[in-house]
Structures are given as structure tokens and as C-alpha cells.
Amino acid sequence: MELIEWVGLILGITGFILITSLAWMIKKYHRIKPSIKIMSLFAIFIAPLLSLVVANYHVFETSKEVKSCMGCHVMLPMGIDMLDSNSTSLAARHYRNNWINKQECYSCHKDYGLNGTFKAKADGYRHLLTYVTHTYKEPIKYRGEFNINNCLQCHEGTSVFMKVEEHEPVIENIKKGAQNVSCLNCHGLAHPSSLRRTPGHPDYKMLTSPFSMTIKTKPENEIRDLKFFLTHLILNEKPKN
Amino acid sequence: MKNSDQFSRRDFVKLGVAGATVGAFTLGGWAFTEFIVDEGTTDTWHKSVCRFCGTGCGVMLGMQGKKLTRIRGDENAHNKGVICIKGALLAELMKIPNRLLIPKIRKNGKLVSSTWEEAMQLVAEKFKSSIDNFGPDSVAYYGSGQLFTEESYTANKLFKAGIETNNVDSNARLCMASAATGYVQTFGKDEPMGSYEDIDHADCFFIIGSNTYECHPPIWERIRIRKSVNPNVKIIVVDPRNTKTAQQADLHLAVVPGTDLLLLNAMLYLLVKCQNIDRKFIDEHVQFMYEEKKVGFEDWVAFLDDYKPELVAEELGLSVKEIQTAAHWFGTSKASMSLWTMGINQRIQGVFLNNTLNSLHLVTGNICRPGATPLSLTGQCNACGGIRDTGSLSHLLPGGRFVQNEKDRNDMEKLWEVPEGTFSERPGYHAMELFQAMVDEKVKTALIMCSNPAQSLPNLNHYIPGLEKCFLVVADIFENTETANYADVLLPTALYIEKTGVLGQTERRYQLVEKLIEPPGSAKSDLEILVDLAERLGHGKLIKSKTTADVWDEWRKISAESKYDFSGITYERLKNECGIQWPCPDVSHPGTKRRYAKGDPFVEEGKEIQFYGKENNRAIVFLRPYIKDEEQLTDEHPFYLTTGRVIEQWHTGTMTDKISELKNASKRGKFILNPIDAHRLGITENDLVVVTSKKGKIEGPVSISDNETPGVIFASFFDSSFLINKIVNDQYDPVSKEPNYKVTAVSISKVKNTDI
Numbered sequence: 001m002e003l004i005e006w007v008g009l010i011l012g013i014t015g016f017i018l019i020t021s022l023a024w025m026i027k028k029y030h031r032i033k034p035s036i037k038i039m040s041l042f043a044i045f046i047a048p049l050l051s052l053v054v055a056n057y058h059v060f061e062t063s064k065e066v067k068s069c070m071g072c073h074v075m076l077p078m079g080i081d082m083l084d085s086n087s088t089s090l091a092a093r094h095y096r097n098n099w100i101n102k103q104e105c106y107s108c109h110k111d112y113g114l115n116g117t118f119k120a121k122a123d124g125y126r127h128l129l130t131y132v133t134h135t136y137k138e139p140i141k142y143r144g145e146f147n148i149n150n151c152l153q154c155h156e157g158t159s160v161f162m163k164v165e166e167h168e169p170v171i172e173n174i175k176k177g178a179q180n181v182s183c184l185n186c187h188g189l190a191h192p193s194s195l196r197r198t199p200g201h202p203d204y205k206m207l208t209s210p211f212s213m214t215i216k217t218k219p220e221n222e223i224r225d226l227k228f229f230l231t232h233l234i235l236n237e238k239p240k241n
Numbered sequence: 242m243k244n245s246d247q248f249s250r251r252d253f254v255k256l257g258v259a260g261a262t263v264g265a266f267t268l269g270g271w272a273f274t275e276f277i278v279d280e281g282t283t284d285t286w287h288k289s290v291c292r293f294c295g296t297g298c299g300v301m302l303g304m305q306g307k308k309l310t311r312i313r314g315d316e317n318a319h320n321k322g323v324i325c326i327k328g329a330l331l332a333e334l335m336k337i338p339n340r341l342l343i344p345k346i347r348k349n350g351k352l353v354s355s356t357w358e359e360a361m362q363l364v365a366e367k368f369k370s371s372i373d374n375f376g377p378d379s380v381a382y383y384g385s386g387q388l389f390t391e392e393s394y395t396a397n398k399l400f401k402a403g404i405e406t407n408n409v410d411s412n413a414r415l416c417m418a419s420a421a422t423g424y425v426q427t428f429g430k431d432e433p434m435g436s437y438e439d440i441d442h443a444d445c446f447f448i449i450g451s452n453t454y455e456c457h458p459p460i461w462e463r464i465r466i467r468k469s470v471n472p473n474v475k476i477i478v479v480d481p482r483n484t485k486t487a488q489q490a491d492l493h494l495a496v497v498p499g500t501d502l503l504l505l506n507a508m509l510y511l512l513v514k515c516q517n518i519d520r521k522f523i524d525e526h527v528q529f530m531y532e533e534k535k536v537g538f539e540d541w542v543a544f545l546d547d548y549k550p551e552l553v554a555e556e557l558g559l560s561v562k563e564i565q566t567a568a569h570w571f572g573t574s575k576a577s578m579s580l581w582t583m584g585i586n587q588r589i590q591g592v593f594l595n596n597t598l599n600s601l602h603l604v605t606g607n608i609c610r611p612g613a614t615p616l617s618l619t620g621q622c623n624a625c626g627g628i629r630d631t632g633s634l635s636h637l638l639p640g641g642r643f644v645q646n647e648k649d650r651n652d653m654e655k656l657w658e659v660p661e662g663t664f665s666e667r668p669g670y671h672a673m674e675l676f677q678a679m680v681d682e683k684v685k686t687a688l689i690m691c692s693n694p695a696q697s698l699p700n701l702n703h704y705i706p707g708l709e710k711c712f713l714v715v716a717d718i719f720e721n722t723e724t725a726n727y728a729d730v731l732l733p734t735a736l737y738i739e740k741t742g743v744l745g746q747t748e749r750r751y752q753l754v755e756k757l758i759e760p761p762g763s764a765k766s767d768l769e770i771l772v773d774l775a776e777r778l779g780h781g782k783l784i785k786s787k788t789t790a791d792v793w794d795e796w797r798k799i800s801a802e803s804k805y806d807f808s809g810i811t812y813e814r815l816k817n818e819c820g821i822q823w824p825c826p827d828v829s830h831p832g833t834k835r836r837y838a839k840g841d842p843f844v845e846e847g848k849e850i851q852f853y854g855k856e857n858n859r860a861i862v863f864l865r866p867y868i869k870d871e872e873q874l875t876d877e878h879p880f881y882l883t884t885g886r887v888i889e890q891w892h893t894g895t896m897t898d899k900i901s902e903l904k905n906a907s908k909r910g911k912f913i914l915n916p917i918d919a920h921r922l923g924i925t926e927n928d929l930v931v932v933t934s935k936k937g938k939i940e941g942p943v944s945i946s947d948n949e950t951p952g953v954i955f956a957s958f959f960d961s962s963f964l965i966n967k968i969v970n971d972q973y974d975p976v977s978k979e980p981n982y983k984v985t986a987v988s989i990s991k992v993k994n995t996d997i
Contacts, residue, residue, distance in 0.1 A: 088466045119278070126274035129267070144281040145311070166888055169326050169902035176902075178333075184322060185314055185329040188462060193316040 004061070008054040015047030063124055064106040072131040074140055077207035078105070078191045090190045099154070108190075111147050139197035146190070148174070151183040283311050288819065290744050290752040291328040292737045293891045295386075295619025296457050297746025298324045299819050300331065302738065307758050309335045309738065314459075318819040319437050319750065325458035326903070327891055333900045334737070335758070341720045341733040342762025352720070352731055357763060360730050361770075364688075365777035367712045367729075371685040372404065378665075381408035381675055381684045384633055385691035386416070386624030389742020389754070391792035392767040393627040395784060396690070397639070399771060402659045403780035407644050407669030408684065410635045412692045413621065413628035414672035418977035419586040420617035421629050423595020427603075427861050429854025430641050430804055431629050434836035435578070435614025436748045436822065440464055442612030444471075445574035447567075449479040449501065449598070450584020450983075454486040455888040457618050460580070461486065475570045479504060480584060481883060481953050488948075492566055495950045497558040498881040499870035499984040502590055504557055505597040506548035506867065508568040512605060513542055517572025519606030526850055527603050528857070531864040544864040572605055576612030583620065583885065587982040591974040593865040600862040609838035609850045619747040620892075626745015630805055631796065635669035639796070640803030644668055656799050659783065671978040672698075673971065679707030686712040688774070690767050691734070695723035696893040696961055699980045700936045700971035716770055722895050723961055734767055735760035741789045742768070743815065749822045749836070751807060753815035768792065801826070804843055804854065870984050872970055878934065878986035880918070880954050884965055887957045894959030910963025911942045912956050912989070915949040922989065929992040932956075934968040934985050940992060941965075954989060 022043050025036050032040075062068055070079045082091040082104065091108075094100055100107045110120040123143075130136045152174075155161045166186075173181045184190060196203040283303030291298040299318020303311030309332045314322035344360035345352040371379045382400045384393050393411070400409045421431045428434070440446075440463045453461040468474045478490035479501055487493040496504055512518050529541045550564040557564070571577045579602065585594045599615050607613035619625055632639040639656075642649030650664045670678050676698060678684040698704050708727035715728035718736045725731055739760035745751045760766070765773075768789060775784035786792040790812055800823075801808040807823035809830045814821060821832040826842050833841045837852050844851045852860040874881065889907040891897045898904050912932060914924065924930060928943045932954065941956070941963050949955055956965040970985040 086470060088470055093466075093469070122274040123278050125270060126278060129271045129274075144279040165906070166326060168906040169330070169889060172902045172905060173330070180310075180312060180332050181326070181329040182313060185312070185324050186326065186458065186462065187323070188314075188466065189316050189322040193321065195317040 004054065004058050008051060008058060011047055011051045011054060015043060015051060018043035018047060060121065063121070064103045064110075066104050068124075069105045072127065073208070074131060074136065074138060077197045077204075080207055081192045087192075088188065089192060090184070090188055108150055109146075110150070112149060112153060138199055139194040141194065145179075146182065146184065148179070148181075148183050155183075281311070287755065287757055288315060288816075289738065289757075290746075290754050290820075291324060291622065292331060292334065292387075292754075292896075293325075293327050293622060294457060295621055295624060295747050296320065296459050297619075297622060297744060297748075297750060297752060297820070298328055298459055299752065300324060300328060302331070302757065304757060309758070315819060318752075319748070320459045321463075323459040323462050326889060326906075327897055330900050330902055331737070333902065334896055337896070337899045339721070340718055340736075340761050340764070341725075341731060342764065343733060344763075345720070345728075345731040347729045352725075352728070355730075357765070357773075360732060361773050361777060364714050364730055364732075364774060367686045367714075368404075368774070368778060371712070375685055377404050377406040378408055378669070379683065379685045380404060380406060381410075381670060381678075381687040383672070383675060383687060383689045383692060383694065384409070384411035384628070386411060386413040386619075386621030386628050387691050388623060388627055388767055389740070389789065390623060390627045390631060390745060390751075390796065391742050391789045392690070392771065393623070393633045394631040394639070394796045395768055395771045395775075395786070395792055396688075397631055397633040398657060399775050399778075399780055399784055401638070401644075402653075402657045402663055403775060403778065403783045405663055405665065407635050407665050407667065408675065409633055409669060410672045410675055411628050411633055412672070412694065412697060413624040414634060414978060415697060415980060415982075416583060416586060416620040417617075417624045417629065418634070418671075418979040419588065419591025419595050419974055420581075422592045422974075422977040423599060424617075425641070425854075426592065426863065427596055427599040428837070428852055429856075429860075432625060432749050432805075432836070433614070433616050433747070434609055434838070435616045436834050437463065437616075438834060439576075439578050439612050439614050439616065440467055443467065443574075443576050443578035444474055444612065445570050445577040446474070446476045447479075447571055447577060447579040447601070448477065448486060448490070449579065449581045450586075450588075450594075451580055451582040451618055452480065452482070452484040452486050452584075452885060453580060453582075453618070454484065454489070456582065456620075456886050458888060460618065465489070475574065477567050477570060479567075481881070481950060482885075482955055483948050483950055485948070492563065492570070494557075494559055494563055494567060497556065498883055498953065499588070499872065500557050500867070501585075502594055502597060502865065502867040503548060503553040504559070504564065504567075505594065505601065506545060506865070507550045507553050507557075507564050508571060508601065509597070509604065510545040510548045511550065511565060511568035512572045512601075513545060515569070515572065517568070518604045522606035523604055523862075526852060526859055527862055528859040529862050529864065536864065541862060541864055544866075548867075571601065571607075576610065577602070577605065577607040578612055579615045580618055582618040584983055586617070586977075586979055588979075588984065589870055589972055589974055589981040590865075590868060591979050591981075592976040593863075596861075596863040597865050599860070600865075603860055603862050609835055611835075614835075616747065622746065623744040625747060625749070626743060626751055630745060630800075635671045635675075638664070640800055640805045642803070652802065656802060657783070673973050673978060673980060676704040676707050679711040680704060681707075682710055684711055686714070688714045688716070689724060690716045690770075693717075693722050693724045693893040693895055695727060696964060697958065697966065698971070699966050699969040699982055701964055701967045702937050703971065716767055717895075718764070719895060719899075723893070723964075732770055733760075733762060733764035734770070735764050739764070740766035740768070742766075743793060746820075749833070750820040751810050751815065751823065752820035753812065755816070806842070870981070871972060872981070872984045872986045874952075874986055878988050880952060880987050880989055882932065882934065882954045882956065882965075882968070882985040882987040883983050884956055884958050884969060887959070890957065890959035892959065894961065898959055898961075907957075907959065909942070910957060910960030910965065911944045912954050913944045913946050913949050914954055914989075915951045916945050916947065917951045918949075918954075919943070919945045922991065924989075924991050930989050931992055932968060932987050932989050934970070934987045936970065936985075937968050939963070939965060939968050954987065 069075050081087045082095045110116050170181045285304050287302045289302050291300050298320040299315030301313045301315050312331045314324040316322035344355045346355040424431045476490045477492045478487040479494045480487050481498045529536045550561040554561045602608040602615045638653045712729050714730045716732040716734045738757040741756040772787045786795045797808050806826045809825040809827040810821045825832045843853050851858050889903040926945050930943050931940045958965050970981050973980045
């Protein structure tokens with residue numbers, strides 16, 4: 001467990017003990033002593049509030065993790081493809097080059113600044129409710145447009161980016177405010193195509209239960225948390241035959 | 242007294258309200274997020290195809306009302322969502338101002354506004370008068386590898402079966418004729434056997450005469466990805482220039498311009514010597530020929546003795562080791578794939594080069610299996626489907642038939658329901674002959690559609706007077722093209738998604754472009770213009786299919802009588818599928834990924850490979866000797882000029898040079914020199930120089946770049962204020978009749994410093 005989870009647990013237990021003690025003391029003394037008032041304040045307001053803050057913070061933080069995104073099984077093709085060392089998708093290529101070491105989904109899908117955080121969380125909440133109510137249809141589609149500034153946040157200004165003269169018209173287009181050009185136009189698919197993610201397609205089974213997937217084996221201490229999680233997720237879903 | 246332990250109605254109501262409140266917050270939050278999460282700027286998305294090059298990328302077009310606002314690569318198409326910067330700016334293409342909106346007629350030297358009725362009446366009269374007075378061969382049609390298939394098919398039918406002239410040619414002659422002839426000679430049928438998908442399986446790429454990085458960027462991206470996933474994959478690039486493609490190669494062979502047939506033959510020599518040939522494949526599927534004569538394997542081996550690397554390396558400008566490495570990589574890889582384009586096709590020995598490239602694959606068995614194939618890349622979006630397949634060249638008839646072949650003529654006369662003997666057995670004027678015939682006043686009236694020969698022809702100064710003499714009808718989207726300057730009648734046409742039609746790209750894939758917006762002004766589709774002209778010339782009954790859907794159905798059914806059979810590719814299927822590769826003989830057929838191999842409907846049951854284009858099912862390895870290019874360096878002309886495209890511009894720039902992002906990035910036309918040459922000549926960046934060839938001279942600024950090799954000057958031809966083709970050599974391949982754009986001997990001298 002992470003520290004934040006311990007803090008939340010301790011706060012929760014403390015609050016429970018305090019409320020129980022409070023109830024017992026009120027029953028015993030039939031009056032509210034000053035010490036009980038202080039305890040009441042802490043038990044009824046401060047501890048729950050702190051718990052709420054901690055819990056929210058925890059949810060906000062953990063929802064940035066790939067594990068959280070992959071919690072909805074409809075997202076599995078994206079995660080599994082990302083780990084496939086033979087995949088040519090942008091996600092897999094970014095994963096292989098180790099530039100984004102954690103929060104792989106969130107790093108690319110969150111826009112810049114507080115507004116970006118808010119939008120990402122709001123969209124995550126929408127995804128969650130769509131998923132639990134099963135009001136989606138596979139293959140799922142990206143809503144709206146991917147913000148290419150999310151690519152530029154990392155790439156713009158790097159020598160590799162700047163030395164490619166062909167980026168000039170892209171920058172001009174962005175400056176015009178037209179944003180017709182997407183990085184994905186030239187650099188390929190971010191994730192498996194919608195056709196491959198459609199139930200019934202020959203690749204669908206592999207993308208959702210990928211025993212044929214090639215994950216390069218690394219020493220245990222090098223296996224990152226995400227790969228560990230997903231590998232185990234896959235192992236827990238062995239095909240029934 | 243009320244029992245406090247009981248769950249009262251009030252408690253139930255409280256609990257209900259609490260539950261409803263939680264539910265309302267949850268659902269309200271959901272509704273709120275549905276409201277605030279951006280849906281983008283498009284109302285609808287439509288599957289389509291890019292307008293520009295022969296890669297034929299699938300695109301998704303985002304429309305907002307009647308406006309094209311977004312372009313994305315189609316993730317489910319062959320290009321897997323990848324398009325290039327030009328395709329990404331298709332929305333800007335549709336916004337270009339100053340389109341030609343109404344027909345114009347030249348009166349007293351000036352183009353003046355007219356009506357369709359007046360303009361078409363004049364066109365019909367001029368055609369009739371030329372035919373009546375000088376015969377049907379005094380008129381001509383010059384089309385384009387950018388028209389839809391339905392349009393080229395109709396023009397071909399109108400002129401060959403209606404007007405009864407074979408004077409039908411197109412700008413595809415200038416870019417694909419050598420590849421087409423090479424395929425026909427080697428395999429008996431035009432068009433490649435391989436697919437883009439082979440890139441995902443190849444272990445060795447042999448890229449020759451192609452700057453794939455700049456000219457077919459999505460294909461290069463696919464090669465690059467293949468290499469990045471499998472670092473052992475080898476990329477060999479043969480190019481006199483140190484292009485961006487060459488810079489990323491494992492082996493760059495910077496050959497002297499015009500000599501690369503020496504390299505191909507030397508590689509064949511080494512493949513034989515190192516026993517990297519597939520004798521079993523040769524015995525089963527190959528025969529050897531020298532010109533028209535059959536020869537044996539031993540004759541071929543003996544022929545190659547003249548191409549020992551030690552004998553040819555110096556002339557090639559390479560080391561023996563480099564040739565050996567290329568041959569070794571090609572011969573020992575599990576699957577080798579060759580890719581080429583204009584650097585091979587636009588050559589005096591273009592057909593020989595194509596033959597020999599095909600031979601490299603035949604003798605090593607690198608053909609008709611995943612990753613192993615020769616694949617010529619196409620320059621225009623519909624040169625394959627629209628020109629080659631419909632036979633819209635002066636020597637062809639539809640479906641791979643030839644005008645000189647009596648059976649082929651009779652077949653097409655029956656299929657088009659015209660009397661026997663309608664077709665002339667003499668090929669019409671090919672592109673270069675056609676413009677010469679205009680100079681010589683043999684062709685009096687011509688219709689030019691969707692092409693800009695006044696900028697794209699080599700040795701321009703020689704052919705321009707012909708354009709002035711001939712009564713020229715030009716159908717185009719703009720009034721300010723170089724060719725429009727010589728038009729006697731200018732007809733406004735629809736562009737891209739302003740009309741419907743089929744495009745056929747490099748890998749035999751037919752794809753549909755659907756009409757999404759109305760053309761501006763009174764512009765019409767090229768098909769409407771052709772149908773109108775046919776009516777006015779009295780051929781309305783012949784041109785019975787008057788809509789794109791009807792023309793497609795007619796052509797689809799006719800194709801069933803040939804090995805080009807795509808009768809299963811209906812509009813309905815094309816609307817739903819991301820293109821289909823022919824042969825495709827019925828509507829349930831998935832299309833043919835690899836031609837001549839198992840899975841091709843024409844390959845007999847039980848056979849793995851069958852080159853059915855040839856009567857004995859054997860492809861031909863020709864003994865093709867190297868002949869020195871006439872354009873040799875001399876003291877007077879000590880440099881080679883070679884021309885080509887740049888990534889931001891497409892062909893003569895009539896479209897791309899009007900898109901600010903592309904225009905600003907490509908800058909203006911210029912000569913590009915290697916720093917060593919520049920230093921030797923005392924030329925610095927931006928100096929104004931004059932470059933002179935046997936054909937003339939042209940002034941322009943200089944840019945200095947390591948992308949060029951010493952002794953070679955590069956210039957692109959997109960800029961209408963820098964008509965480089967004025968000085969380019971117009972000799973052509975004696976078989977394909979494709980001009981030798983790539984090799985011109987020139988001199989260069991400084992005019993003055995511009996100090997910009």
C-alpha cells in the first residue's frame with residue numbers, strides 16, 4: 001500500500017473510534033462536556049473531511065495510472081497493444097523508447113494546465129459511467145479531437161523535432177489556428193485500428209486476451225509496475241478450453 | 242408512542258430522497274460531462290481517398306455543414322491512418338480562392354467570359370471541322386492520371402471508338418510508361434503483383450530512383466516502422482543524390498546519373514557467382530530472352546560476364562565492395578522488396594531498367610510471397626486505374642489490350658458494340674509525338690483535361706509554339722496555369738470531392754471518392770464535359786453511360802472479359818470497404834493481395850505460382866545491355882541536372898503552391914548544389930546563377946546543401962516562375978516513349994550576388 005492509502009486508512013479508523021467513543025460518552029454522561037465537544041468536532045467534521053480530501057486525492061492520483069484505465073476491460077486492446085513489442089502503434093513505440101515511464105495513458109490524453117486536468121477527470125468520469133451502465137458499443141471511438149498540443153508539449157523544441165524541416169507547415173497551420181494537421185496524420189495510429197478492435201475481427205481475441213502477445217522478458221527488478229499488473233491481469237484470464 | 246426501532250414511512254421517504262439525491266448527482270454529473278467534453282469541429286466524417294499522389298491513401302474527411310474542416314488518415318485503410326503533409330492540408334485545397342467559375346473563350350487574344358452553350362458549341366465545331374478537313378488524326382485528347390477512371394474511360398471510348406483516332410495519351414506517359422511496359426514485357430500483363438502490405442514482411446528494401454521520404458511519405462513511414470521494429474532489416478538506396486531517403490539508408494549507392502543498369506547487371510552477376518539464385522524457381526517459372534529470341538540460362542550467365550563489379554565500378558562511381566554488399570543483402574535476405582519510381586522510369590533505358598529490376602526478383606525467387614516483390618511506385622492518384630487499366634494511352638485498348646493486335650481490336654469492337662474495323666491498327670501519337678505534331682500543325686484541335694503540359698513537358702521552349710498553333714481546349718480548375726495561357730477555350734471543372742469517381746493506386750486497389758460538396762460557379766465534372774462533347778459530335782449513342790455509376794458498371798462488366806477482371810468491385814462495396822484490389826471476379830471475392838500467386842483467381846487450382854500473362858506461364862528474364870546515355874558530361878556541360886519533387890509540393894504546383902503552409906515551407910524554385918561544387922565555382926547561398934543545357938538556359942537562385950552529391954545539380958519543377966523543364970532533355974525511351982527527365986548535362990555560372 002502507498003503512504004496515502006495508509007493515511008486514509010488511519011483517518012478512517014480514527015474517525016470510527018472517535019464516533020464510537022462519542023456515542024458511548026454521551027450515553028454514559030448524558031451531557032456534553034467540553035472535551036466531548038472537541039472530540040465531536042474532530043469525529044463529525046474534521047476526520048470525515050480529511051478522509052474525503054484524502055480519498056479524493058487518492059482517486060485523482062490513481063486514476064492517472066494505466067491500471068485505472070485498464071480497469072475497464074474495453075480498454076484492454078490499447079494497453080495490451082502498448083506492451084506488444086512487435087506493435088507499430090505510436091503508443092507501443094512510445095512505451096518501448098521509455099520516454100514516458102509512468103501514467104502512459106494520462107500523459108498523452110491530458111491537456112495542459114488545470115483546465116486539462118479537469119477535462120481529463122470529467123472525461124474519465126464519463127467513461128466510467130458509460131462503462132458501468134454498458135451504454136457503449138465496441139469498437140469504442142475517441143470523442144472529439146485529440147489535442148496535438150499534448151504531443152508538442154514533449155516534442156516541440158527538441159532537436160529531433162526541430163531538425164525535421166517538414167514540421168514547418170505544421171507549425172504554420174497551428175499558428176493560423178486552423179489545426180487541420182494532426183501529428184497522427186504522418187506518424188501513424190496511436191492504438192490498434194477500430195476495425196481490429198471490432199468483435200469478430202481476427203485480431204480482436206488477441207487484443208483482448210493476448211497470449212500470443214510478445215512481451216520482451218526483462219529481469220524481475222526491471223519489470224515496471226504496469227507491465228507486472230497487466231501481465232498478471234492476462235494470466236488471471238486464461239482462456240477456457 | 243411510536244417505537245423508535247421501527248422503520249417508519251418518514252424514514253423510508255428520507256432514505257428515498259437521499260438515494261434519489263445521490264442518483265441525481267451521479268447522473269447529473271454524467272450529463273454535465275457529456276455536455277462539457279468537446280465533440281470536435283465536425284458534424285460528419287466521410288471515407289475518401291487523398292487527391293494527390295499514387296500512394297492513394299485512405300482519408301477520413303470531417304465536414305462541418307458543407308465545409309471540409311478536418312482530414313485524418315483512415316485508420317482502417319491500407320495506409321493505417323498515415324498520410325503526408327499535403328494530404329493533411331486537403332481542407333486548405335478546397336478553400337483555394339480564384340477558381341475558374343465559368344467557361345472562357347479566347348477573343349482577340351484575351352480570354353473572355355462565356356456560357357457553356359457557346360463554349361461547347363465552339364469546341365464541337367472546331368473538332369468537327371478538323372475531322373472533316375484533315376481526318377480524325379488531326380484531333381487529339383491529352384488526359385491525366387488524376388481524372389477519375391470513369392472520365393478517362395469515357396474519353397478513351399469517345400476518341401478511339403467514336404472519333405476513330407488513337408490520338409489518346411496522357412501525362413501518365415511522362416511518369417509510368419516505362420514501368421507499365423516493363424511489367425508487360427516481363428509478365429505479359431501490366432500492373433504489379435505485390436502490395437504495400439509486403440513492406441511489413443520485407444527484410445531487405447532495395448529502393449532505386451525513388452526519394453520515397455519526400456515523394457511517397459506514408460510508404461517511407463511504413464518502411465521506417467518496419468525497420469524500427471526489426472533493426473536487422475536492411476535498406477539499400479540507389480540515388481545520385483544524397484536524399485533524405487538515402488540519408489536514412491543502411492547503404493547508399495550514389496551512382497553516376499544514367500549508369501544504374503550497370504549496377505543491376507553487376508548485382509545479377511554476383512548473385513549468380515555467389516549462388517544466391519533460386520534454380521528451382523528459375524526452372525519452373527522463368528525463361529530467358531535476348532530481344533525477341535529465346536536463350537538459355539548459360540547465355541544469360543555469359544552475358545553477365547561483361548558486368549563484373551571490377552569492370553563497372555568506376556563508371557558507376559562506386560566501390561566493388563559497395564556493389565558486393567548490395568548484392569549480398571539482396572540475395573541473402575529472407576524477403577527482398579524493390580521500390581522505384583521516376584528515377585528509373587524517366588530514363589532513356591527506362592524499360593530495360595524495369596525489366597532488369599523484375600529479373601532480380603525472378604532469379605532469386607523474391608517474388609509472389611510476403612515481403613518479396615518488385616513494386617513500382619506511382620506518381621499520380623489514378624495513373625494505374627484511370628490510364629493504364631482503361632488503356633487510355635495511344636497504343637492501348639482497355640484491359641491490357643493493344644491497338645496493334647487484331648484480336649484485341651476485334652474484342653473491344655464487340656464489347657463497345659462498334660463495327661469491325663473501327664479502330665485503327667496504327668498507334669496514335671504518344672505524348673511527345675503529340676506535342677511535336679502540334680508544332681508541325683498535324684494536330685489541329687486538342688482537348689487537354691486536368692493536366693499542365695506547358696509546365697511539365699521537357700524541352701518546353703520547343704513545344705510551346707505547338708500549343709499556340711493548335712486550337713486548344715483546356716478543362717481545369719484554375720485560370721492561371723501555364724497551359725491555360727495557351728487555351729482557346731477554357732472549361733471550369735469540378736475538383737476532388739465536388740464529383741464522384743474511382744481512383745486506382747499503385748497496388749491495384751480501386752477506391753471511391755464520393756461527392757460531398759457542389760462545385761463552385763458553373764464548374765462541371767470532366768465526365769459531364771465529355772458526355773456533352775460526345776452528344777455534340779454525334780456519338781451520344783456510343784457514350785450511353787452518362788453518369789459515373791453507369792460508366793463504372795459498364796467498365797466493370799467489360800473488365801470481366803480480361804485478366805483485369807474487377808467485375809466484383811461495385812460502387813456499393815467501395816462505399817463500405819477501404820478499397821479492393823483486383824482481380825476481383827465476383828462481389829463475394831475479397832480482392833487479390835498477391836497476383837500470380839495462390840489466391841489470385843486466375844492461378845489454376847493446385848499451383849502456387851503461375852505467371853498467366855504469358856502463354857507458357859513463364860516470366861521473362863531479359864538480357865538487357867547497358868547503353869551509354871547520350872547526355873554525357875563534356876567540358877561545355879560539366880554537371881548533371883536532375884529534377885524531382887519536394888515533399889511539400891505536388892507536380893506542377895497548381896494546387897499545392899496555392900496552399901500557404903506548403904508554399905512557405907517549400908519556398909521558391911531554385912538550383913541546389915553540393916558545397917564542394919559551390920566552393921569550386923565561387924557560388925554562395927542565394928547567388929543568382931544561369932544554368933545552360935543543349936536545350937536552353939534558365940536563371941535562378943542557388944541553395945547549397947549536403948543533400949546533393951558533387952557533380953549533380955537538383956531542381957524541382959513545381960514553381961511556374963522557375964520553369965526548369967525549359968532546359969531538360971526531351972529524348973525518350975524508344976519503347977515506352979517516356980522522356981529522360983533525370984539526366985541532362987548542363988553548365989552553371991554565376992550571374993551576380995543577390996545578398997538577400
